[in-house]
Amino acid sequence: MNKIGPDPDYHDALLLHDVDGVSVIDGNLGTWAAFVRFLRAPFLSAYRHRDLIWVILKRELDERFKGSQAGWVWALTAPLISLAIYTLAFGGSAVLPNKTAAKSAYDYSLFVFGGLIAFNFFAEMAYRAPSLLQEYAHFIKQTLFPAEMLAVISTLRASAYAGIGVALMLASQLAFTHTLSWTVLLVPLWALCFMAFLVGLTWFLSALGAFTRDVSYLMMTVSPLLLFATPVFFSNEVLPYPISILIYANVLTGFVEIVRDLVFFGRLPGLGVSAWTFFVSVTMFWFGYWFFSRNRAGIADVL
Protein backbone atom coordinates (compact mmCIF):
# COMPACT_ATOMS: atom_id res chain seq x y z
CA MET A 1 0.00 0.00 0.00
CA ASN A 2 1.28 3.43 -0.79
CA LYS A 3 -0.70 5.38 1.80
CA ILE A 4 2.11 6.68 3.92
CA GLY A 5 2.12 9.87 5.88
CA PRO A 6 4.89 12.24 6.94
CA ASP A 7 5.63 9.85 9.77
CA PRO A 8 5.34 6.47 8.05
CA ASP A 9 4.75 4.63 11.31
CA TYR A 10 1.85 6.73 12.39
CA HIS A 11 -1.24 4.60 12.04
CA ASP A 12 -3.55 7.24 10.62
CA ALA A 13 -1.15 8.29 7.93
CA LEU A 14 -2.88 10.47 5.42
CA LEU A 15 -0.74 11.35 2.49
CA LEU A 16 -0.59 9.80 -0.94
CA HIS A 17 1.98 11.25 -3.27
CA ASP A 18 2.99 9.35 -6.39
CA VAL A 19 4.92 10.52 -9.40
CA ASP A 20 4.89 8.26 -12.45
CA GLY A 21 3.49 5.46 -10.35
CA VAL A 22 6.22 5.60 -7.72
CA SER A 23 5.64 6.82 -4.21
CA VAL A 24 7.64 9.96 -3.59
CA ILE A 25 7.44 9.69 0.17
CA ASP A 26 9.53 6.52 0.15
CA GLY A 27 12.10 8.07 -2.10
CA ASN A 28 14.20 10.31 0.12
CA LEU A 29 15.55 7.66 2.46
CA GLY A 30 19.10 6.40 2.72
CA THR A 31 19.80 2.80 1.81
CA TRP A 32 20.05 1.73 5.42
CA ALA A 33 16.87 3.53 6.53
CA ALA A 34 15.00 2.12 3.56
CA PHE A 35 16.19 -1.37 4.42
CA VAL A 36 15.10 -1.07 8.06
CA ARG A 37 11.77 0.31 6.90
CA PHE A 38 11.38 -2.67 4.59
CA LEU A 39 12.18 -5.13 7.37
CA ARG A 40 9.63 -3.56 9.68
CA ALA A 41 6.92 -2.94 7.09
CA PRO A 42 5.04 -6.28 7.33
CA PHE A 43 4.89 -6.09 11.13
CA LEU A 44 3.72 -2.50 11.10
CA SER A 45 1.06 -3.32 8.56
CA ALA A 46 -0.11 -6.29 10.60
CA TYR A 47 -0.28 -4.18 13.73
CA ARG A 48 -2.10 -1.36 11.99
CA HIS A 49 -4.68 -3.74 10.53
CA ARG A 50 -5.01 -6.02 13.55
CA ASP A 51 -8.75 -5.48 13.86
CA LEU A 52 -9.28 -6.21 10.18
CA ILE A 53 -7.12 -9.34 10.36
CA TRP A 54 -9.12 -10.60 13.29
CA VAL A 55 -12.50 -9.96 11.65
CA ILE A 56 -11.56 -11.67 8.38
CA LEU A 57 -9.85 -14.55 10.16
CA LYS A 58 -12.93 -15.13 12.27
CA ARG A 59 -15.12 -15.20 9.19
CA GLU A 60 -12.79 -17.64 7.44
CA LEU A 61 -12.78 -19.96 10.43
CA ASP A 62 -16.56 -19.83 10.75
CA GLU A 63 -16.98 -20.37 7.04
CA ARG A 64 -15.29 -23.76 7.01
CA PHE A 65 -17.94 -25.48 9.06
CA LYS A 66 -20.85 -23.18 8.39
CA GLY A 67 -24.16 -24.97 8.09
CA SER A 68 -22.90 -28.09 9.85
CA GLN A 69 -24.33 -28.98 13.23
CA ALA A 70 -21.19 -30.63 14.55
CA GLY A 71 -19.01 -27.73 13.41
CA TRP A 72 -15.57 -27.81 14.94
CA VAL A 73 -15.91 -31.46 15.92
CA TRP A 74 -15.10 -32.18 12.27
CA ALA A 75 -11.79 -30.38 12.60
CA LEU A 76 -10.89 -32.87 15.33
CA THR A 77 -12.36 -35.91 13.61
CA ALA A 78 -10.27 -35.81 10.46
CA PRO A 79 -6.83 -36.03 12.12
CA LEU A 80 -8.19 -38.50 14.66
CA ILE A 81 -9.35 -40.83 11.92
CA SER A 82 -6.07 -40.56 10.05
CA LEU A 83 -4.19 -41.39 13.26
CA ALA A 84 -6.41 -44.43 13.77
CA ILE A 85 -5.83 -45.60 10.21
CA TYR A 86 -2.05 -45.30 10.47
CA THR A 87 -2.15 -47.27 13.70
CA LEU A 88 -4.16 -50.01 12.03
CA ALA A 89 -2.09 -50.03 8.87
CA PHE A 90 1.40 -49.63 10.28
CA GLY A 91 0.87 -50.77 13.86
CA GLY A 92 2.23 -54.22 13.06
CA SER A 93 5.65 -53.08 11.92
CA ALA A 94 7.77 -53.30 15.02
CA VAL A 95 10.85 -51.72 13.46
CA LEU A 96 11.08 -48.00 12.93
CA PRO A 97 12.45 -46.80 9.62
CA ASN A 98 15.58 -45.64 11.42
CA LYS A 99 16.21 -49.26 12.40
CA THR A 100 15.71 -48.80 16.13
CA ALA A 101 13.24 -51.18 17.63
CA ALA A 102 9.83 -49.68 18.15
CA LYS A 103 8.85 -49.25 21.78
CA SER A 104 5.22 -49.98 21.11
CA ALA A 105 2.85 -50.93 18.35
CA TYR A 106 1.84 -47.27 17.99
CA ASP A 107 5.30 -45.94 17.37
CA TYR A 108 5.27 -45.91 13.63
CA SER A 109 1.85 -44.31 13.45
CA LEU A 110 2.94 -41.55 15.82
CA PHE A 111 6.08 -41.15 13.75
CA VAL A 112 4.10 -40.73 10.53
CA PHE A 113 1.46 -38.57 12.16
CA GLY A 114 4.03 -35.99 13.28
CA GLY A 115 5.42 -35.72 9.78
CA LEU A 116 2.01 -35.46 8.20
CA ILE A 117 0.92 -32.58 10.42
CA ALA A 118 3.89 -30.56 9.22
CA PHE A 119 3.37 -31.59 5.61
CA ASN A 120 -0.37 -30.89 5.60
CA PHE A 121 0.24 -27.46 7.06
CA PHE A 122 2.43 -26.73 4.06
CA ALA A 123 0.11 -28.42 1.58
CA GLU A 124 -2.93 -26.42 2.66
CA MET A 125 -1.10 -23.17 1.95
CA ALA A 126 0.47 -24.45 -1.27
CA TYR A 127 -2.95 -25.35 -2.68
CA ARG A 128 -4.68 -22.20 -1.61
CA ALA A 129 -2.07 -19.50 -2.11
CA PRO A 130 -2.10 -19.28 -5.94
CA SER A 131 -5.82 -18.44 -6.02
CA LEU A 132 -5.92 -16.49 -2.77
CA LEU A 133 -5.99 -13.06 -4.38
CA GLN A 134 -8.69 -14.08 -6.85
CA GLU A 135 -10.80 -15.14 -3.89
CA TYR A 136 -10.54 -11.62 -2.54
CA ALA A 137 -10.56 -9.78 -5.88
CA HIS A 138 -13.58 -7.67 -4.89
CA PHE A 139 -11.84 -6.50 -1.78
CA ILE A 140 -8.62 -5.64 -3.54
CA LYS A 141 -10.16 -3.86 -6.52
CA GLN A 142 -12.95 -1.95 -4.88
CA THR A 143 -11.85 -1.16 -1.35
CA LEU A 144 -8.69 -0.03 0.39
CA PHE A 145 -7.95 -3.56 1.48
CA PRO A 146 -4.40 -4.35 2.60
CA ALA A 147 -3.83 -7.27 0.22
CA GLU A 148 -0.51 -8.16 1.82
CA MET A 149 -2.37 -9.22 4.95
CA LEU A 150 -4.22 -12.01 3.12
CA ALA A 151 -1.15 -14.23 3.35
CA VAL A 152 -1.05 -13.64 7.10
CA ILE A 153 -4.76 -14.31 7.53
CA SER A 154 -4.75 -17.52 5.51
CA THR A 155 -1.66 -18.80 7.30
CA LEU A 156 -3.27 -18.07 10.65
CA ARG A 157 -6.32 -20.00 9.54
CA ALA A 158 -4.23 -22.99 8.51
CA SER A 159 -2.37 -22.70 11.82
CA ALA A 160 -5.61 -23.20 13.68
CA TYR A 161 -6.03 -26.61 12.05
CA ALA A 162 -2.36 -27.46 12.37
CA GLY A 163 -2.66 -26.50 16.03
CA ILE A 164 -5.44 -29.02 16.50
CA GLY A 165 -3.19 -31.63 14.90
CA VAL A 166 -0.25 -30.77 17.16
CA ALA A 167 -2.47 -30.90 20.26
CA LEU A 168 -3.73 -34.29 19.16
CA MET A 169 -0.20 -35.49 18.52
CA LEU A 170 0.88 -34.43 22.02
CA ALA A 171 -2.19 -36.04 23.55
CA SER A 172 -1.66 -39.36 21.79
CA GLN A 173 2.07 -39.29 22.56
CA LEU A 174 1.16 -38.90 26.21
CA ALA A 175 -1.57 -41.54 26.04
CA PHE A 176 0.59 -44.17 24.34
CA THR A 177 3.97 -43.62 26.00
CA HIS A 178 2.88 -41.91 29.25
CA THR A 179 5.73 -39.42 28.99
CA LEU A 180 6.34 -36.11 27.30
CA SER A 181 9.85 -34.76 26.92
CA TRP A 182 10.58 -31.18 28.01
CA THR A 183 11.54 -30.51 24.39
CA VAL A 184 7.85 -30.09 23.49
CA LEU A 185 8.20 -26.64 25.04
CA LEU A 186 10.15 -25.69 21.91
CA VAL A 187 7.25 -26.55 19.60
CA PRO A 188 5.90 -22.96 19.61
CA LEU A 189 9.27 -21.80 18.32
CA TRP A 190 9.09 -24.35 15.54
CA ALA A 191 5.53 -23.21 14.75
CA LEU A 192 6.62 -19.59 14.55
CA CYS A 193 9.39 -20.38 12.07
CA PHE A 194 7.07 -22.53 10.01
CA MET A 195 4.44 -19.81 9.93
CA ALA A 196 7.00 -17.21 8.84
CA PHE A 197 8.08 -19.56 6.07
CA LEU A 198 4.49 -20.18 4.95
CA VAL A 199 3.53 -16.51 5.02
CA GLY A 200 6.51 -15.76 2.81
CA LEU A 201 5.67 -18.64 0.51
CA THR A 202 2.06 -17.45 0.30
CA TRP A 203 3.15 -13.93 -0.58
CA PHE A 204 5.26 -15.29 -3.37
CA LEU A 205 2.78 -17.83 -4.73
CA SER A 206 -0.25 -15.56 -4.44
CA ALA A 207 1.45 -12.70 -6.27
CA LEU A 208 2.54 -15.08 -9.00
CA GLY A 209 -0.88 -16.73 -9.08
CA ALA A 210 -2.60 -13.39 -9.62
CA PHE A 211 -0.88 -13.13 -12.99
CA THR A 212 -1.32 -16.67 -14.22
CA ARG A 213 -3.43 -19.63 -13.25
CA ASP A 214 -0.58 -21.98 -14.14
CA VAL A 215 0.86 -21.57 -10.66
CA SER A 216 -2.26 -23.17 -9.28
CA TYR A 217 -1.94 -26.22 -11.54
CA LEU A 218 1.78 -26.42 -10.88
CA MET A 219 1.27 -26.59 -7.13
CA MET A 220 -1.48 -29.18 -7.53
CA THR A 221 0.95 -31.34 -9.47
CA VAL A 222 4.02 -30.79 -7.34
CA SER A 223 2.59 -30.97 -3.81
CA PRO A 224 1.60 -34.68 -3.83
CA LEU A 225 5.00 -35.60 -5.28
CA LEU A 226 6.67 -33.56 -2.58
CA LEU A 227 5.04 -35.77 0.04
CA PHE A 228 7.34 -38.59 -1.07
CA ALA A 229 10.39 -36.37 -1.34
CA THR A 230 9.89 -35.44 2.30
CA PRO A 231 10.74 -37.92 5.07
CA VAL A 232 7.16 -38.33 6.24
CA PHE A 233 6.78 -42.10 5.86
CA PHE A 234 10.47 -42.81 6.29
CA SER A 235 13.36 -41.34 8.19
CA ASN A 236 16.25 -39.82 6.28
CA GLU A 237 18.64 -41.85 8.43
CA VAL A 238 17.86 -44.80 6.14
CA LEU A 239 18.86 -42.89 3.02
CA PRO A 240 22.25 -43.47 1.35
CA TYR A 241 24.89 -40.77 1.79
CA PRO A 242 24.48 -38.11 -0.90
CA ILE A 243 20.69 -38.24 -0.86
CA SER A 244 20.49 -37.91 2.91
CA ILE A 245 22.12 -34.47 2.55
CA LEU A 246 20.40 -33.48 -0.68
CA ILE A 247 17.00 -34.07 0.84
CA TYR A 248 17.47 -30.90 2.90
CA ALA A 249 17.16 -28.94 -0.32
CA ASN A 250 13.51 -29.76 0.14
CA VAL A 251 13.08 -27.30 2.97
CA LEU A 252 10.13 -29.22 4.38
CA THR A 253 12.54 -31.93 5.50
CA GLY A 254 13.84 -29.68 8.25
CA PHE A 255 10.40 -28.79 9.54
CA VAL A 256 9.26 -32.42 9.55
CA GLU A 257 12.41 -33.61 11.25
CA ILE A 258 12.42 -30.94 13.93
CA VAL A 259 8.84 -31.42 15.08
CA ARG A 260 9.43 -35.15 15.16
CA ASP A 261 12.57 -34.75 17.24
CA LEU A 262 10.86 -32.42 19.67
CA VAL A 263 7.72 -34.48 20.23
CA PHE A 264 8.29 -38.08 19.16
CA PHE A 265 11.95 -38.69 20.00
CA GLY A 266 12.03 -36.10 22.76
CA ARG A 267 15.45 -34.78 21.83
CA LEU A 268 16.91 -31.54 20.56
CA PRO A 269 17.18 -31.34 16.78
CA GLY A 270 20.64 -31.11 15.28
CA LEU A 271 22.23 -27.69 15.19
CA GLY A 272 22.80 -27.82 11.45
CA VAL A 273 19.19 -28.67 10.64
CA SER A 274 17.88 -26.02 13.02
CA ALA A 275 20.12 -23.31 11.62
CA TRP A 276 19.29 -24.22 8.02
CA THR A 277 15.56 -24.28 8.72
CA PHE A 278 15.67 -20.97 10.54
CA PHE A 279 17.65 -19.43 7.71
CA VAL A 280 15.17 -20.72 5.13
CA SER A 281 12.19 -19.40 7.11
CA VAL A 282 13.56 -15.91 7.52
CA THR A 283 14.74 -15.71 3.93
CA MET A 284 11.44 -16.92 2.54
CA PHE A 285 9.53 -14.44 4.69
CA TRP A 286 11.40 -11.36 3.46
CA PHE A 287 11.78 -12.57 -0.07
CA GLY A 288 8.04 -13.24 -0.27
CA TYR A 289 7.27 -9.82 1.13
CA TRP A 290 9.69 -8.15 -1.24
CA PHE A 291 8.20 -9.98 -4.23
CA PHE A 292 4.64 -9.18 -3.20
CA SER A 293 5.24 -5.47 -2.59
CA ARG A 294 7.10 -5.15 -5.86
CA ASN A 295 4.12 -6.51 -7.76
CA ARG A 296 1.40 -5.01 -5.59
CA ALA A 297 0.47 -2.26 -8.04
CA GLY A 298 0.30 -4.65 -10.97
CA ILE A 299 -1.86 -7.12 -9.08
CA ALA A 300 -4.75 -4.67 -8.68
CA ASP A 301 -4.78 -4.19 -12.45
CA VAL A 302 -4.70 -7.84 -13.52
CA LEU A 303 -7.22 -9.30 -11.08
Next chain:
Amino acid sequence: MSYDADTIIRTRHLAKAFPLYADQREWLKQAMFGNFKTFSKSFWALRDIDLEVRRGDSVGILGRNGCGKTTLLQIICGMTRATKGEVWVKGRVAPVLALGATFDQESTGRQNVLIAGAVMGLKRAEVMAKFDSIAEFAGIGAFMNQPLKHYSTGMRTRLAFAICAHVEADILIVDEALSVGDVAFQRKCLDWIDSFKKTGTLLFVSHAMDQVRRLCDRTVWIDKGRIREQGDPHQVIRSYLQAIRSERDDVRRFSSSEQ
Protein backbone atom coordinates in the same frame (compact mmCIF):
# COMPACT_ATOMS: atom_id res chain seq x y z
CA MET B 1 6.96 20.87 -3.79
CA SER B 2 4.66 23.16 -1.89
CA TYR B 3 0.96 23.41 -2.27
CA ASP B 4 -1.71 25.74 -1.17
CA ALA B 5 -2.73 24.72 2.35
CA ASP B 6 -6.31 24.25 1.18
CA THR B 7 -5.49 21.88 -1.66
CA ILE B 8 -6.61 18.38 -0.76
CA ILE B 9 -6.31 16.54 -4.09
CA ARG B 10 -4.06 17.50 -6.93
CA THR B 11 -3.14 15.65 -10.08
CA ARG B 12 -0.78 16.80 -12.81
CA HIS B 13 -0.51 15.24 -16.24
CA LEU B 14 -1.96 12.07 -14.81
CA ALA B 15 -2.16 9.18 -17.26
CA LYS B 16 -3.01 5.54 -16.88
CA ALA B 17 -2.43 2.81 -19.43
CA PHE B 18 -3.70 -0.73 -19.29
CA PRO B 19 -1.79 -3.25 -21.40
CA LEU B 20 -3.92 -5.09 -23.95
CA TYR B 21 -2.56 -8.40 -25.15
CA ALA B 22 -3.58 -9.84 -28.48
CA ASP B 23 -3.10 -13.30 -27.00
CA GLN B 24 -3.06 -14.50 -23.40
CA ARG B 25 0.41 -15.96 -23.94
CA GLU B 26 1.86 -12.61 -24.84
CA TRP B 27 1.70 -11.77 -21.16
CA LEU B 28 4.39 -14.31 -20.33
CA LYS B 29 6.66 -12.94 -23.03
CA GLN B 30 6.14 -9.47 -21.62
CA ALA B 31 7.00 -10.64 -18.11
CA MET B 32 10.18 -12.36 -19.28
CA PHE B 33 11.48 -10.09 -21.99
CA GLY B 34 9.63 -6.88 -21.13
CA ASN B 35 12.87 -4.98 -20.69
CA PHE B 36 13.80 -5.48 -24.32
CA LYS B 37 10.56 -5.32 -26.23
CA THR B 38 6.93 -4.48 -25.64
CA PHE B 39 4.43 -7.17 -26.53
CA SER B 40 1.26 -5.33 -25.66
CA LYS B 41 -0.67 -2.39 -26.96
CA SER B 42 -1.69 0.20 -24.44
CA PHE B 43 -5.19 1.30 -23.77
CA TRP B 44 -4.91 4.75 -22.30
CA ALA B 45 -7.78 5.01 -19.84
CA LEU B 46 -6.63 8.44 -18.70
CA ARG B 47 -4.45 11.02 -20.36
CA ASP B 48 -3.10 14.25 -19.04
CA ILE B 49 -5.54 14.86 -16.21
CA ASP B 50 -4.92 18.10 -14.32
CA LEU B 51 -7.28 18.39 -11.42
CA GLU B 52 -7.19 20.43 -8.30
CA VAL B 53 -9.69 19.99 -5.51
CA ARG B 54 -9.69 22.22 -2.45
CA ARG B 55 -10.91 21.41 1.00
CA GLY B 56 -14.69 21.62 1.13
CA ASP B 57 -15.22 21.40 -2.63
CA SER B 58 -17.87 19.14 -4.09
CA VAL B 59 -16.85 17.98 -7.49
CA GLY B 60 -19.13 16.09 -9.84
CA ILE B 61 -17.55 13.92 -12.48
CA LEU B 62 -19.41 13.22 -15.70
CA GLY B 63 -18.63 11.03 -18.61
CA ARG B 64 -19.79 8.08 -20.63
CA ASN B 65 -19.05 4.46 -19.80
CA GLY B 66 -15.37 3.66 -20.02
CA CYS B 67 -14.23 7.27 -20.18
CA GLY B 68 -11.94 6.78 -17.20
CA LYS B 69 -14.01 8.10 -14.29
CA THR B 70 -13.58 5.06 -12.08
CA THR B 71 -9.89 4.71 -12.95
CA LEU B 72 -9.33 8.30 -11.86
CA LEU B 73 -11.12 7.68 -8.58
CA GLN B 74 -9.15 4.47 -8.00
CA ILE B 75 -5.88 6.33 -8.47
CA ILE B 76 -6.96 9.02 -6.04
CA CYS B 77 -7.88 6.36 -3.48
CA GLY B 78 -4.54 4.62 -3.95
CA MET B 79 -6.06 1.35 -5.17
CA THR B 80 -4.14 1.47 -8.41
CA ARG B 81 -1.19 3.49 -9.56
CA ALA B 82 -0.93 5.91 -12.41
CA THR B 83 1.40 5.13 -15.27
CA LYS B 84 2.56 8.70 -15.63
CA GLY B 85 2.08 11.98 -13.88
CA GLU B 86 1.69 13.05 -10.32
CA VAL B 87 -1.05 12.51 -7.77
CA TRP B 88 -1.13 14.15 -4.37
CA VAL B 89 -3.87 13.42 -1.87
CA LYS B 90 -3.93 14.62 1.69
CA GLY B 91 -6.58 13.15 3.92
CA ARG B 92 -8.44 10.03 4.80
CA VAL B 93 -10.42 8.76 1.85
CA ALA B 94 -13.70 6.86 2.11
CA PRO B 95 -14.26 5.18 -1.23
CA VAL B 96 -17.79 4.15 -2.11
CA LEU B 97 -16.80 2.68 -5.45
CA ALA B 98 -18.97 -0.40 -5.17
CA LEU B 99 -21.55 -0.71 -2.46
CA GLY B 100 -21.29 -3.99 -0.64
CA ALA B 101 -18.06 -5.16 -2.30
CA THR B 102 -17.05 -6.92 0.89
CA PHE B 103 -20.42 -8.49 1.58
CA ASP B 104 -20.60 -12.19 2.23
CA GLN B 105 -23.86 -13.93 1.40
CA GLU B 106 -23.66 -16.46 4.21
CA SER B 107 -22.93 -14.02 7.01
CA THR B 108 -25.54 -11.99 8.82
CA GLY B 109 -25.99 -8.26 8.41
CA ARG B 110 -24.34 -7.76 11.77
CA GLN B 111 -21.22 -9.73 10.81
CA ASN B 112 -21.05 -7.93 7.49
CA VAL B 113 -21.13 -4.58 9.23
CA LEU B 114 -18.11 -5.66 11.28
CA ILE B 115 -16.22 -6.79 8.18
CA ALA B 116 -17.11 -3.77 6.06
CA GLY B 117 -16.30 -1.41 8.91
CA ALA B 118 -12.90 -3.01 9.42
CA VAL B 119 -12.16 -2.85 5.70
CA MET B 120 -13.10 0.83 5.75
CA GLY B 121 -10.41 1.27 8.38
CA LEU B 122 -12.58 1.58 11.48
CA LYS B 123 -11.34 0.12 14.72
CA ARG B 124 -13.45 -2.66 16.18
CA ALA B 125 -14.47 -0.49 19.11
CA GLU B 126 -15.57 2.27 16.74
CA VAL B 127 -17.78 -0.11 14.76
CA MET B 128 -19.32 -1.40 17.97
CA ALA B 129 -20.00 2.12 19.19
CA LYS B 130 -21.63 3.09 15.90
CA PHE B 131 -23.50 -0.13 15.39
CA ASP B 132 -26.93 1.06 16.56
CA SER B 133 -26.63 4.18 14.51
CA ILE B 134 -25.73 2.12 11.42
CA ALA B 135 -28.69 -0.20 12.00
CA GLU B 136 -30.99 2.77 12.36
CA PHE B 137 -29.71 4.43 9.18
CA ALA B 138 -30.11 1.22 7.19
CA GLY B 139 -33.60 0.73 8.61
CA ILE B 140 -33.82 -2.96 7.84
CA GLY B 141 -35.01 -3.94 11.29
CA ALA B 142 -34.87 -7.60 12.28
CA PHE B 143 -33.06 -8.53 9.05
CA MET B 144 -29.85 -7.33 10.69
CA ASN B 145 -29.48 -10.80 12.19
CA GLN B 146 -30.36 -12.71 9.02
CA PRO B 147 -27.84 -14.00 6.48
CA LEU B 148 -27.39 -11.63 3.59
CA LYS B 149 -28.68 -14.12 1.05
CA HIS B 150 -32.19 -13.41 2.33
CA TYR B 151 -31.88 -9.70 1.61
CA SER B 152 -33.38 -7.89 -1.32
CA THR B 153 -31.10 -5.79 -3.51
CA GLY B 154 -32.48 -2.65 -1.97
CA MET B 155 -31.81 -3.86 1.55
CA ARG B 156 -28.21 -4.70 0.69
CA THR B 157 -27.70 -1.23 -0.71
CA ARG B 158 -29.24 0.35 2.35
CA LEU B 159 -26.95 -1.56 4.67
CA ALA B 160 -23.88 -0.85 2.55
CA PHE B 161 -24.56 2.85 2.39
CA ALA B 162 -25.33 3.01 6.08
CA ILE B 163 -21.83 1.67 6.80
CA CYS B 164 -20.21 4.16 4.43
CA ALA B 165 -22.11 6.97 6.08
CA HIS B 166 -20.43 6.18 9.38
CA VAL B 167 -16.85 6.36 8.22
CA GLU B 168 -15.28 9.60 9.32
CA ALA B 169 -13.28 10.66 6.33
CA ASP B 170 -11.94 13.87 4.88
CA ILE B 171 -12.72 12.89 1.32
CA LEU B 172 -15.81 10.97 0.27
CA ILE B 173 -15.75 9.34 -3.12
CA VAL B 174 -19.08 8.11 -4.43
CA ASP B 175 -19.17 6.24 -7.72
CA GLU B 176 -22.65 5.65 -9.16
CA ALA B 177 -23.64 4.17 -5.85
CA LEU B 178 -27.04 5.74 -5.38
CA SER B 179 -28.80 4.30 -8.38
CA VAL B 180 -30.39 1.49 -6.35
CA GLY B 181 -32.77 2.07 -3.50
CA ASP B 182 -36.14 3.75 -3.43
CA VAL B 183 -36.66 7.47 -3.71
CA ALA B 184 -37.04 7.97 0.02
CA PHE B 185 -33.76 6.23 0.73
CA GLN B 186 -32.00 8.08 -2.06
CA ARG B 187 -33.18 11.32 -0.52
CA LYS B 188 -31.89 10.17 2.87
CA CYS B 189 -28.47 9.45 1.32
CA LEU B 190 -28.41 12.77 -0.50
CA ASP B 191 -29.34 14.55 2.73
CA TRP B 192 -26.52 12.75 4.47
CA ILE B 193 -24.06 13.72 1.72
CA ASP B 194 -25.29 17.30 2.09
CA SER B 195 -24.42 17.25 5.76
CA PHE B 196 -21.06 15.58 5.02
CA LYS B 197 -20.24 18.42 2.65
CA LYS B 198 -20.26 20.89 5.52
CA THR B 199 -17.02 19.43 6.81
CA GLY B 200 -15.64 17.24 4.05
CA THR B 201 -14.72 17.12 0.42
CA LEU B 202 -16.82 15.20 -2.08
CA LEU B 203 -16.06 13.55 -5.40
CA PHE B 204 -19.30 12.40 -6.94
CA VAL B 205 -19.85 10.30 -10.03
CA SER B 206 -23.36 9.80 -11.29
CA HIS B 207 -25.37 9.53 -14.45
CA ALA B 208 -28.29 11.20 -12.67
CA MET B 209 -27.84 14.83 -13.64
CA ASP B 210 -30.27 16.14 -11.05
CA GLN B 211 -28.17 14.59 -8.28
CA VAL B 212 -25.02 16.17 -9.66
CA ARG B 213 -26.76 19.54 -9.92
CA ARG B 214 -27.99 19.27 -6.38
CA LEU B 215 -24.75 18.16 -4.72
CA CYS B 216 -21.88 19.63 -6.67
CA ASP B 217 -20.56 23.14 -6.93
CA ARG B 218 -18.13 22.21 -9.68
CA THR B 219 -18.31 19.63 -12.45
CA VAL B 220 -15.64 17.94 -14.52
CA TRP B 221 -16.53 16.23 -17.78
CA ILE B 222 -14.15 13.47 -18.80
CA ASP B 223 -14.24 12.28 -22.36
CA LYS B 224 -12.02 9.46 -23.67
CA GLY B 225 -9.66 9.86 -20.75
CA ARG B 226 -9.22 13.61 -21.03
CA ILE B 227 -10.90 16.48 -19.26
CA ARG B 228 -13.15 18.01 -21.89
CA GLU B 229 -14.79 20.70 -19.86
CA GLN B 230 -14.98 21.81 -16.26
CA GLY B 231 -16.61 24.54 -14.25
CA ASP B 232 -20.14 25.47 -13.28
CA PRO B 233 -22.36 22.34 -13.08
CA HIS B 234 -25.26 23.78 -15.07
CA GLN B 235 -23.01 24.88 -17.89
CA VAL B 236 -21.03 21.62 -18.07
CA ILE B 237 -24.11 19.42 -17.79
CA ARG B 238 -25.75 21.35 -20.62
CA SER B 239 -22.85 20.83 -23.01
CA TYR B 240 -22.45 17.21 -21.88
CA LEU B 241 -26.11 16.42 -22.57
CA GLN B 242 -25.90 18.19 -25.89
CA ALA B 243 -22.85 16.15 -26.86
CA ILE B 244 -24.22 12.75 -25.92
CA ARG B 245 -27.39 13.46 -27.85
CA SER B 246 -25.44 13.99 -31.04
CA GLU B 247 -22.72 11.34 -30.54
CA ARG B 248 -23.57 7.84 -31.51
CA ASP B 249 -22.44 4.88 -29.45
CA ASP B 250 -19.08 4.34 -31.12
CA VAL B 251 -18.16 0.65 -31.21
CA ARG B 252 -14.49 1.45 -31.48
CA ARG B 253 -14.18 3.51 -28.32
CA PHE B 254 -12.60 0.74 -26.24
CA SER B 255 -9.83 -0.15 -28.67
CA SER B 256 -6.18 0.46 -28.05
CA SER B 257 -4.21 3.29 -29.54
CA GLU B 258 -0.77 4.80 -29.40
CA GLN B 259 -0.30 7.96 -27.45
